[in-house]
Amino acid sequence: MTTTLGSFDTSGVVASLAGDEKHSATELVEILAHCRSIIASADYRMLCAASLIHDERCEDFLVEVGEHDSGQRESADEIMAAGMDHLAGRDPRAEFGPDGLERATAEVGAVLDVPAAKAREIITAGDTARYRLVFTGQALAVGRIDLAGFLLICARTKLVTDPDLAKILDTHIAQALFERPPLSRARLVAMVDTTVAMVDPDALLRRKERAATDRDVTIRPDRFQPGASRVSASLPMTDAAAIDARLTAMADSVHSGDPRTRAHRRADALIALAAGLDYLTCGCDTCTQAVDTEPDVEIDAAVDPAPAVEQPAPQPIAPPVGPARPVFHIVVNLSTLLGLDDAPGYLDGRGIIDADTMRALFADAQREFLRRDDHARAAAAASTYAPSKKLEALVRAGELCCTFPGCSAPAWSVDLDHTDPFDHRDPHAGGQTRRENLKPLCRFHHRIKTFDTRWRDYQSPLGEAFFESPTGHMFLGNAYTALDIFPALGPRPKPDNHPARATLADKRSQARAAHIRTIDRYEDADPPPF
Incomplete structure (x- = not known):
């Protein structure tokens, strides 16, 4: 008997798909x-x-x-031979x-x-x-x-x-x-x-x-793009972070007029590293254009021309800041750094790292110490649009990535967004630059939130970032943060009876109900077909 897998009646699926076309976005x-x-x-x-x-x-x-081997051995020699096979890694079966x-x-x-x-x-x-x-x-x-x-x-x-x-x-x-x-x-x-x-x-x-044992680099033809190759590597986390940071630093070291995208510059930086260079040559017009040293001018033979002045052709300019220096960010408890405990740290964009590796990375690092009372001190700059360095460090260190639901963009490489828009005319009127009004958002989701006004976002006193979609659905973007790993950054209490929870829940429910009523009025006024 032959059985064929994967055959089924598609009529029900097609019928359900046809019904989906009649549903609203909310449904x-x-x-x-x-x-x-x-x-x-x-x-x-x-x-x-x-x-x-x-x-x-x-x-x-x-x-x-x-059926062929009961597993019993009849002599000491057979037992010894079986033991040697096991030590040698040979499978007796x-x-x-x-x-x-x-x-x-x-x-x-x-x-x-x-x-x-x-x-x-x-x-x-x-x-x-x-x-x-x-x-x-x-x-x-x-x-x-x-x-x-x-x-x-x-x-x-x-x-x-x-x-x-x-x-x-x-x-x-x-x-x-x-x-x-x-x-x-x-x-x-x-x-x-x-x-x-x-x-x-x-x-x-x-x-x-294990990461050190399994390290490897492979270069193979790209199966999906003819004429291209794909480079992949399995490296220890810290080594990979250092290479990634150096490529980014080299890509950012050229002039702003360089016509290449950042992705192209990072790829060229890898090629430059393979060639033994520690910088990326700039590709802007000023650095690359060649000047014709022999101008094409007609000269009258009866006139004794003045001797031409020879002008040297400009050479490509080296990167404006010299060899690129890689930068990456680590969050760690001071007690771990001092050797009082072995709590792990967090390497931005990579994840959890062990205490010994972290202390080795901190040997020559620039350090910034964050304290519990830094939140109050950072609030002094609330009337300015750009946050202070201390406040920026507090916000980024308290998160792990972009706060939009599902996004994993590293916290130190994204924008800082004002949940309530900053009022440039009267900074004291609302949207001040405070910890409770700032959150990391990648450029894509920052633009979505800013220009698509149907998206709404809220930030609770507990540090939770909620996003309401155009259909009125509510999502919590930062259900797990660096505050869960490093409580000393600022404990975030989560009791069920906290008054902030009830206030925020009521606010969300009222906003969602009003939004759904608006959609219903619009659909009643303009029913299908539109």
């Missing part, structure tokens, strides 16, 4: 959220199915092995063909039409969801995270090998996922790595050793 947003939950639930079931196939194929393999994992990998890969490596990742994740991170797997099953998020958690927790510690880790991660709205990738990574450092500090050191 379509609910459909998006529903589809996300359904996909996550289906992915969880897929992982479990792959894991169950793995279990069954392992049983089949063991039965076949048992290799002669019986592919094992259970290999058989399941081939089967899952054929069904899902994915390479063997991807099929093996799915099987391993299924085993993790069923046996190791059970509660976190349930978060995937009910749509609190997506498949990519769960695979990320599996990868970043695999070095916690103690079963008891793995159970504790699973509990803490699942609790954080169920207590908070969905997190962006940067916030999810920070939360998971912080939890790993709390439960099993040695795992950070093992991760550091």
Whole structure:
């Protein structure tokens, strides 16, 4: 009997899609959220199915092995030989063909039409969801995270090998996922790595050793763009951050008239580094244009011309600031820096780093100390549009990335946005430059918030940044921040009965209700077809 997979009746799908065309944007947003939950639930079931196939194929393999080899050894020499094979890394069962994992990998890969490596990742994740991170797997099953998020958690927790510690880790991660709205990738990574450092500090050191062991650089033809090649590297986090920062510094060292985009300049900077240069040659007109030293002029033979003055051609100008110096930002507790504890730090754009690595990076770093009372001191500049350096450091250090929902742009490379617009005519009238009115936003989301007035944003006294979409849906953008990692930056209390929560909840409900009423009036006045 031959079974064909993937055949189904499409009439129901087509009918539902036709019905979606009649829904409003508000209803379509609910459909998006529903589809996300359904996909996550289906992915969880897929992982479990792959894991169950793995279990069954392992049983089949063991039965076949048992038919030929009972595992018993009749002499000391046979026992010794088996022990030596184990020490040498030889599999005594290799002669019986592919094992259970290999058989399941081939089967899952054929069904899902994915390479063997991807099929093996799915099987391993299924085993993790069923046996190791059970509660976190349930978060995937009910749509609190997506498949990519769960695979990320599996990868970043695999070095916690103690079963008891793995159970504790699973509990803490699942609790954080169920207590908070969905997190962006940067916030999810920070939360998971912080939890790993709390439960099993040695795992950070093992991760550091693994990163050093697995370092590699590959250069291959680009499969999707003929004539181009793709460069990829697996490097320790700090080394990668240093290279990234140097490329950015070199790209920013040229004159403003350089016609290349920043991406092009970073690519050229990498080529310059490979050529042994520590700077990027500027490409602006002033630095590159050649001047004709022999002007084409007709000269009368009867006139004794004056001798021509030879003018040297201008040479390309070196970068205006000399060799580019890489810059990256680290947030750390002073107690850790002084060696009083080994709490991890946060490397902007990269994530959690262990204490020893962090202290080594701080050896020649420029330091800025933030204190609890710095918030009051920074408020003295509230009447100016640009925040002071101290206030800017407080805002950026208190966040992990852009505060817009789902965005992971690093906090130190994005804009600082006034939640309530700054009043340039009368700074005391509203929108002052204070900590509670500032938040990091990447340039894309900053422009969306500024020019698309249907988007609204609110910032609570608790430091929470809420965004209301054009359809009236409310999203919390910074459910996990650096304040959760470094409480000394300024504790953010979250009691359920805090008066600020009730006030803000009422304000959001009233604004959302008014917005929905406006949409209803518009649709009643101009019903389909528009």
